[in-house]
Amino acid sequence: MQAWMISGMSLLAALAGIGGGRVTSRVVRDASKYKHAEEELQATRKAFATILREQHGLIFKFKKIDGKYRYTLADGKLYYSLGLTHSIVGKTMEEIVPERLHDYIRGNYDRAWSGECFQYESDFNDHIYLNSVTPIMENGVVTEVLVVGGEITDRKKAEQVIQESEDWYRTLIELSPDAIIVLVDSHIQLVNEKAVEVLGALRSEEIIGKTIFEFLHPEYRDLAIKHGHTIIEKRLTVQPVDSKIVRADGQIIDVEATGTRIMYNQKPSIFIIFRDITKRKLAEHQMQESNLLLSRLANLDGLTGIANRRYMNDKLEQEWVLAAARGAVPLSIVLCDIDYFKLYNDTYGHLEGDACLKRVAKVLDEYAYPSGGFAARYGGEEFLVVLPETDSAVAMRIAMELSYAVEALAIPHQASQAAEHVTISLGVATLQPSIGTPRELLIQHADEALYRAKTRGRNQMQVYSGV
Incomplete structure (x- = not known):
């Protein structure tokens, strides 16, 4: 800096000797302008810092x-x-x-x-x-x-700020990553670049002056009119709602929009913020399908495709509580076991054993469903059929139909000591659920009845009698 000053003074002396006082005066003025510009720059920086510090956010x-x-x-x-x-x-x-x-x-x-x-x-x-x-x-x-x-x-403060200055509206609109439009009497008066993009236009001039109904899907017209009345007449903010827009290029997209009342050019107007949620909607749909599939897989037995034991326990608990609340409503179950299934596996192999389980499970579920019930794999070769609002007599009839249906499959079973084809033993139990009675008691009764059927020769039905 010192060297610069010496050099500068030498230059001034030289100029003075050559051109006289006029040159010296011009250089001094140039230096004065530089100093003044530097002062203005410092003042601008200070003002910018003050703006940052004083802005409300x-x-x-x-x-x-x-x-x-x-x-x-x-x-x-x-x-x-x-x-x-x-x-x-x-x-x-x-x-x-x-x-x-x-x-x-x-x-x-x-x-x-x-x-x-x-x-x-x-x-x-x-x-x-x-x-x-x-x-x-x-x-x-x-x-x-x-x-x-x-x-x-405090969103109200933000609304007041918006109403005070149209410049604030424009600043907010241009800075927002969401699409924003301002409507006056249903006509679009202001848009930001994001709105131009979402609406499928190339320039804002293609949108300004048109009515919102030119872009709104017909299915949502009545709802939009209702929301407009709510915003303008009732001075209420409409929380985010889903809608559909027909873009300028004809493409239909899903949007999420919210609106509030503002003053624009001294007129009551609607300030709308919206965003394209087409991808989100698609993802939600895919997620729902995935969740449904996962739910089904979580509730179904992997081999037979019917309800698994966990689902059976949950559903039986629901039916038990519902029947107990209603009072004097019977609930029946049928516990089934494929006769001599271990010998079947030993004779025909596990692949044939799996095929046998699938066929038996399918027919049990099909026969239980018309009666308002369902079949579940209870474990191994055991199945449990839940029959809500079913008394003992009806449960016995359904159990016999299940037995006949399995026999009708005519699955060969050379190792069976009960018949030449696959058969099942069944234990039937019925109770009137009450709050103080555990549902496990019903399963225990059915298990005892099944045990009696198996000890008496299998391929038969027994009903729990308490004896």
């Missing part, structure tokens, strides 16, 4: 350094109201955020670092706030992430 930036997210900027009134200071700059997320939120916050930061724009909610020091995340890209690579957050525990 919070704003912070972070970078990923050595695998950890470090904060590079933090400011805003909400930021200070959370009890934070500038000391967090340079620190990692793990040093600032409570440990219980580490996985959640890290997951959101990972999304942002992958280039995704989105919003997420978080809580800190008894405050809940909504963060809008915008990755800063250079040459297609995320170099830093900007997060703008706002207090959402």
Whole structure:
């Protein structure tokens, strides 16, 4: 700096000798302009810092350094109201955020670092706030992430701020990662870039001035009119609802939308935030199908395809409680056992044994279903048939039908000492469930009846008599 000053003075002296006082005066003026520009730059920086500090929400930036997210900027009134200071700059997320939120916050930061724009909610020091995340890209690579957050525990304050200034509306709209439109008398008056994209247009001019009904699926027109009345006339905010939109290119998509009343150009208007949830809907549908499949697999026996023992226990418990609550309602079960099944396996092999189990299970379930019951694999070659609201006489008749149905399969069984084909032994039990009586007693009675059928020669039915 000192060398520069000496050099500069030498230059001035030279210029003075050559061109006289006019040259010296011009150089001095240029230096004065430089100093003035530098002062203006410092003032601008100071004003920008003041704006960041005085804005009602919070704003912070972070970078990923050595695998950890470090904060590079933090400011805003909400930021200070959370009890934070500038000391967090340079620190990692793990040093600032409570440990219980580490996985959640890290997951959101990972999304942002992958280039995704989105919003997420978080809580800190008894405050809940909504963060809008915008990755800063250079040459297609995320170099830093900007997060703008706002207090959402009092949404009314946000609504008042929106009503005070159309500039605030536009700022909010342009910064939002969600699609936003403003309707006046059902006509679209304002859109952001995300709305242009979601609605399948190339420019906002293709949308401005059109009615919302030109994009709304006909099935949702009446609901939209009802919501519009609720927002404008009743001054109520419509919470997120699912709808369908017909894009400008004709594609139908699912959206989630919420709306509230604002003043736009001194007119009552509807401020709508919506997002494309087509992929989410598809994922939810696939998830429902997967859950249904998993539920079925969890409740079905892997070999026979009928109910397994766990499902039987749960369902029997439900039927028992229901019958006990109604009072004087009988509940019957039939416990079945394939006669000499071990000898069947020894004679024909386990593959044929599995095939036999499947055929017997299928016919037991088919005959139980019309009576309002179901069959379940109880264990090995044993099956249990549950018959709700069925008295002993009807249960005995159904048990005999089950026995005949199995015999009708005519599955050869040379090793059986009961018949030349596969047969079953059956134990029938009936009780009127009550709150003080355990359901296990009903199974115990059926087991005793089955034992008696097996000891008396098999291929027969016995009914529990208590004797």
